[in-house]
Amino acid sequence: MEKIYNEDLKLISREYDVRTLFNNEFERFIIEERIDPITNFKVRINKSIKSKPRSYGRIYSKKSKCPFCNPEKETPDFEFSKKIFIGDSVLFSNKYPYGKYHAVLVPNYKKHVKSFSQISYLDLYNSFMLIKEFYEKIPEKDYKYIFINLNKGFSAGASQEHLHFQILIEKEPTNYFRIYLDKSNKYFDKYKKFFIEDYFNFEKQLNERIILDGIIKLWSSFAPFRNNELIGYIDTFGIFFLSQNKFEEFIKTLYKILITYEKLYENFNLVIFDTTLLRESRSYPIIKISQRPLFDIGYMEICHLEYVVSSIPEETAKEFKENLERI
Numbered sequence: 001m002e003k004i005y006n007e008d009l010k011l012i013s014r015e016y017d018v019r020t021l022f023n024n025e026f027e028r029f030i031i032e033e034r035i036d037p038i039t040n041f042k043v044r045i046n047k048s049i050k051s052k053p054r055s056y057g058r059i060y061s062k063k064s065k066c067p068f069c070n071p072e073k074e075t076p077d078f079e080f081s082k083k084i085f086i087g088d089s090v091l092f093s094n095k096y097p098y099g100k101y102h103a104v105l106v107p108n109y110k111k112h113v114k115s116f117s118q119i120s121y122l123d124l125y126n127s128f129m130l131i132k133e134f135y136e137k138i139p140e141k142d143y144k145y146i147f148i149n150l151n152k153g154f155s156a157g158a159s160q161e162h163l164h165f166q167i168l169i170e171k172e173p174t175n176y177f178r179i180y181l182d183k184s185n186k187y188f189d190k191y192k193k194f195f196i197e198d199y200f201n202f203e204k205q206l207n208e209r210i211i212l213d214g215i216i217k218l219w220s221s222f223a224p225f226r227n228n229e230l231i232g233y234i235d236t237f238g239i240f241f242l243s244q245n246k247f248e249e250f251i252k253t254l255y256k257i258l259i260t261y262e263k264l265y266e267n268f269n270l271v272i273f274d275t276t277l278l279r280e281s282r283s284y285p286i287i288k289i290s291q292r293p294l295f296d297i298g299y300m301e302i303c304h305l306e307y308v309v310s311s312i313p314e315e316t317a318k319e320f321k322e323n324l325e326r327i
């Protein structure tokens with residue numbers, strides 16, 4: 001839908017539906033995307049859900065059963081595929097999808113695990129194998145933006161305490177990554193180099209915020225949106241192009257980062273934007289991690305899109321590096 005006042009004032013939206021299969025019955029979700037005419041930011045409206053159940057009492061009550069401990073019966077299948085199991089890890093359709101291809105990935109469903117210290121390296125390895133199987137099964141080949149997301153802890157937005165990733169495979173980049181990719185493309189046209197790589201090399205010269213310089217390049221954000229925010233990239237054109245050795249090194253490093261991060265900062269959000277399916281993306285896969293204590297955003301973040309934090313990036317880098325080395 002496009003309602004046009006003039007060429008600079010348009011109200012644009014598009015709608016699509018997602019079907020999941022739960023207990024032998026199809027459930028249909030209608031999702032509408034609208035573009036805010038002021039910022040051009042995309043928002044998603046899930047029209048089929050009035051209010052997602054998010055009763056903390058129910059979550060904490062011992063009587064309530066955790067669906068992620070019993071995925072075979074308690075979680076939905078995709079319309080195009082059954083749920084996928086590898087080892088103790090499982091991937092299934094999100095019960096309340098807000099994307100066309102929106103999966104939940106539980107790294108270990110055999111134990112009711114709440115943190116990365118309770119899962120193994122193998123669980124994380126198998127989790128990434130599930131992501132590969134998932135994108136290979138997607139019937140529409142123009143969905144190429146792979147986002148591996150995580151809400152760790154209720155204060156970070158998780159609605160189930162059982163540790164899980166959310167995988168979104170999208171046709172277009174999200175707002176933040178659209179801004180990033182525009183920057184990256186313009187930078188490449190001008191300098192014939194990758195912006196994120198130059199950003200890292202510049203940080204390396206300055207040597208104030210660098211944490212890791214291996215298969216994952218990691219530093220603390222110069223201007224963080226949230227406390228103790230880390231940003232980085234994976235040294236490859238796509239995670240699933242890595243050789244077996246390099247892939248294992250990537251999983252080991254990521255596992256160490258996640259365990260260190262939760263030990264220091266407890267609850268957090270994470271995104272890994274993978275470029276495996278993108279040709280000429282002019283970026284390596286990106287990783288971003290931000291701490292999320294309870295009640296940490298307010299009018300500045302919501303009404304002004306301006307972030308207020310209290311952690312000093314140079315101190316975060318020092319603290320994180322010291323703790324990472326101890327693992």
Ligand SMILES: [Zn+2]
Pocket residue numbers: 066067068069111112113162
């Ligand atoms: Zn559970």
